[in-house]
Amino acid sequence: MSGLRVEERPDRLVVTLDRPEKRNAIDADLVAELHAVCAELEARPRLLLLTGGTEGIFAGGADIGQLRERGRLDALAAINSAVFARVRALPMPTVAAVDGPALGGGAELAYACDLRVCTARAVFGQPEVRLGILAGAGATHRLPALVGEALAKELLFTGRRVDAAEALRIGLVNRVVDDPAELLPTAHGLLDEMAKGSALALRLTKLAVDAPPAAHPHLDLVSQAVLFEDEEKRRRMTDFLERRRDR
Structure with missing residues (x-):
């Protein structure tokens, strides 16, 4: 891959945007590479x-040179929004580690992840209206879900940027680190905590949390029924009871 660096670990993929000369702008080639990453994680969660x-x-953000030349059929093709939706729907949890600006499509890519960790110099913003378009790759529905409708409308209508301190205060990010060197260790630490749980329980929990309200409580009941019959559940609960008995 030319626009991404991918590191495989036993329980996770570490994917780094790697177009420094273009400020990691999201172009058609990068979209195609993100689709390939999603295909890998769908096949092997x-x-x-x-x-x-x-x-x-x-x-x-998006590659403005490419974006300027796109017409209505390109918009209807959902070039960026389709891949961000695919990231959002991945079977297992995702964490975005953000250092510096995450603007436009870059912010929308971060919103598509389940959790966000950032450095103190991170900045989020949706400048699309100032370029004559709207934030059409997820921000119009994901940002209200994260920070509330009124604040999301303010940010989308004005293009105002949000610094790291405000992002933490309004719930846009989960953690802020002062030292950029601590960004990836902090993000990995969150994933390490997740990895201590049952992979199937984690996967079904994500499915339940992301499901529409009408799916509840039926989805919860069916998911729990599946987990109650899982051998991993029996093993984990047996280990718990034995540890408590030995205290």
Whole structure:
């Protein structure tokens, strides 16, 4: 891959946006590579850490040169929104590690992940209306779900940028680290905590949380029925009871 660096670990993929000369702008080639990563994680579900590295840039948005030339049929093709939706629907949890600006499509890619960790110099923003378009790759529905409708509308209508401190306060990110060198260890630490749980329980929990309200409680009941018959559940509960008995 030319726009991504992919590191395989036993329980996760670490995917780094790697177009520093273009500020990690999201172009058609990068979209195709993200689709390939999604296909791999759909076929063999694992955790995902998505980052721009610790060089002071996550993603400066869509490639404006390409975006300027797109017409209505390109918009209807959902070029960026389709791959971000695929990231959102991955079977196992995902964490975005953000250093520096995450703007436009870059912010929408971060919103598509389940959790976000950022450095103190991170900035989020949706400048699309100032370019004559809307934030059409997920921000119009994911941002309200994260920060509430009124604040999301303010950010989408004005293009105002949100710094790391505000992002933490409004619930846009889960953690902020002062030292960029701590960004990836912090993100991996979150994934390490997840990896201590049952992979199937984790997968079904994500499915339940992301399901529409009408799916509850039926989805919860069916998921729990599956887990109650899983040998991993029996093993984990037996271990728990034995540890408590030996205290």
